[in-house]
Amino acid sequence: MQVPAHELLTRMARFRDRMDRDHPDWESAGITGKINLYYFTGTIQDGLLFIPRDGEAVFWVRRSFERATAESAFPDIRKMSSYRDAAAVTGKGNTGVYLELEEISLAQYARMQKHFAFSGTHSLDAQVLAVRAKKSPYELSRMERAGKIHRHVLEDCALDLLKEGIDELTLTADLYSVMVREGHQGHMRFGMFNEMLLGQIGFGTSSISPICVDTPGGVSGLHPSLPMSGSRERKLHRGDLVVIDIGCGVEGYYTDKTQSYMYGKAIPDEAIRAHERCVSIQDEISTLLKPGAIPSEIYTAVMGGLEPAFRENFMGYKENTVKFLGHGIGLQVDENPVIAKGFDEPLEEGMVFAVEPKKGIPGVGLVGIENTFVVTPQGGRSLTGTHRGLMPVGF
CATH class of the missing domain: 3.90.230.10 (Creatinase/methionine aminopeptidase superfamily)
Incomplete structure (x- = not known):
């Protein structure tokens, strides 16, 4: 039942192309919504898909890392206990971060902000929906x-x-x-x-x-x-x-x-x-x-x-x-x-x-x-x- 790896790679490439088209100055994107996580990684787990413009995307999983690695063909899945672990690798002070503003709660945003210290956030909802269409x-x-x-x-x-x-x-x-x-x-x-x-x-x-x-x-x-x-x-x-x-x-x-x-x-x-x-x-x-x-x-x-x-x-x-x-x-x-x-x-x-x-x-x-x-x-x-x-x- 695994979503094929080439399917996931194509979806990510299309998302990057859409972001380049709509937001030429984007620097990074974060996806936490369960449906969008499934679309891009092939598994529904509690985690963060972090997509830097100039680097490879990483799926940081809190729970369940074991299930994510068993189900998903996504190329880079890493375990985290909290957003602190992801921020330690991706770095703080990210600017121009795009998030699912239609999906994320204020409490979840506050937890992300605590560790990543975003200096600005924007919506990527329209771009994801356009790719999924x-x-x-x-x-x-x-x-x-x-x-x-x-x-x-x-x-x-x-x-x-x-x-x-x-x-x-x-x-x-x-x-x-x-x-x-x-x-x-x-x-x-x-x-x-x-x-x-x-x-x-x-x-x-x-x-x-x-x-x-x-x-x-x-x-x-x-x-x-x-x-x-x-x-x-x-x-x-x-x-x-x-x-x-x-x-x-x-x-x-x-x-x-x-x-x-x-x-x-x-x-x-x-x-x-x-x-x-x-x-x-x-x-x-x-x-x-x-x-x-x-x-x-x-x-x-x-x-x-x-x-x-x-x-x-x-x-x-x-x-x-x-x-x-x-x-x-x-x-x-x-x-x-x-x-x-x-x-x-x-x-x-x-x-x-x-x-x-x-x-x-x-x-x-x-x-x-x-x-x-x-x-x-x-x-x-x-x-x-x-x-x-x-x-x-x-x-």
Whole structure:
């Protein structure tokens, strides 16, 4: 399961190139976030990856050094008891140090500052995310496997789980069990400290309940302390729309997919037409996912082609709408770039997006679709299937 050494070397070289491009005067960088450490070293341990501009990078590990050396093909791994050990070798008074300012806590920064005595710090978050955005064949192979599991579970297996009277939380637990048996790693990772068991799973209007994260859908929640879970009280009944928006992971890499079902009878014709329109928008976006395309221009063109009446409750419900049409995905479900305003760098072959045009329908719930696409010269290629959604169950 070891990440190949050449993969790690290529990632580090790309990061250095990006830093040279964006910050020509950079002198050193430090990475401590677990996901970024895995990306660059192939292991998730408590440590510091120190990258001097004019020297070789060193992965200083506090715990567990033994596991790091067993798992990782990174060329220089050294043991430390604290940052003091690393500072004794790298030197104090480093200037122009770049850190993950989106990840590091003030307490951790203070501990680093105590030993390294940085005279200035800057953010490297954008540069790391830009490097992670373009997937290698090694990474795409993991996402391909995740996508196949995802498609099979949501298009083949989930139908047997939808039974009259089941509640949202029990369906989540049942679906989790199936996902893990089929190969899902059983763990979900998001940015900005968000947490979910699988994703958003809701019946009817639960799927448009307001929630605390930036997503077009919602979930009714188990309790105020667990707002991202399904409810024990919301039971499945004939005529319900069922929305399953979940991730699937293999060896750290995720795909994202939303599949919808009509239980017992069809939802209203108006809702079906809105769903079909969302599917056509997904198809339109997928054709535009080619190298050289600009995400912000895709967003502007697609949104500009929608009539005002359809834009109401598009990408959410009421005031809980979002200002994107898709997002990057990889080692976390929500990555850069985003199909939204402000993302103006051209797409590259190998980037991967979850495209999710959706619309809230009063009294019905969230219609629409989501699949994961890899950027190719021919347009987006779906990793998670091609089903159009609104699968009939129990008719």
